[in-house]
Amino acid sequence: MVVFGKKVRKEKEEWVWRGKKIEQVKEFQYLGYTLKSNNSNRAHIQEMVRKANKVIGIVWGIGERKFGxxxxxxxxxxxxxxxSVFIYGAEIWGWK
Incomplete structure (x- = not known):
């Protein structure tokens, strides 16, 4: 579980569902989008940049061979x- 808010909580609260303790985390990835407890989208943007850079090297080489x-x-x-790789999640984080 992720608790969202601007304040940094020094102590973790205990959350229980049907008698089982729920783990509290600072970030969580859902459908490829990284959600952080402080509502920052920096982690997601950095991951998209990393993936896009990987694809850039591959695609540019293919384009060179194919189209000269x-x-x-x-x-x-x-x-x-x-x-298509880079803008995944742009609806959430905007065009920064």
Whole structure:
């Protein structure tokens, strides 16, 4: 369970559901989006940048081999593949 808020809580509260203790965490990943207790989206953005950088190296090389000097085609392929990775979750974190 994640407790959201601006204040940093020094002591953890105990949460119980049907007699079982629920673990409290500072961050949680749900459907590929990292939720943090302080409502920061920095962790998610950093993860998307990391993934996009990985794909950039692969896609640029493929575009070079396939299209050679056809810069427009390489950029079109690059945009369609990289943007889809990078903007995942943009509806939540906005366009920072």
């Amino acid at each position: 000097h056809g810069y427009k085609r390489r950029m079109m392929m690059f945009d369609s593949l990289i943007k």
